[in-house]
Structure formats: structure tokens, C-alpha cells
Amino acid sequence: MSTQLIKAHVRFTAALRAAMNPDPESERGDVPGWVLITLMTAGIVTLLWGFAGEKLRGMFEAALDGVHG
Secondary structure, rough: HHHHHHHHHHHHHHHHHHHHHOOHHHHHHHHHHHHHHHHHHHHHHHHOOOOOHHHHHHHHHHHHHHHHH
């Protein structure tokens, strides 16, 4: 009787795992997508810094001067 329960439990657990994660390879994630997002973000920041670097620095210094009085 206990052997049958163990076998049933093993089958149930395997079926549950298969239902929850049908493709074990899908756990790897989308590495090329994240690389693309990171590179695009770096490009946008570099572009903005090139065009508005002095203005951003002035705004930052004005904000710090306002805090210190």
C-alpha cells in the first residue's frame, strides 16, 4: 500500500512540475533583449549628455546652492 502511495505521489509531483513549467529552457531569460535595452539606454544617456550636459550641470549646481543657502 505505501509503495503505491509513493508511486502516486511521484507521478503527481512530476505532473505538477510539468504543468507549472512546460519548457525548462524558458528559465534562461532573454539575454539578447536585455543587452539591447542596456545598450540603447547607454546610447540615449550619452546623446542627452552631449546635447544638454552644460544645462544639466547648471541645474544640478543651482539645486545644490539652493539646499546649502
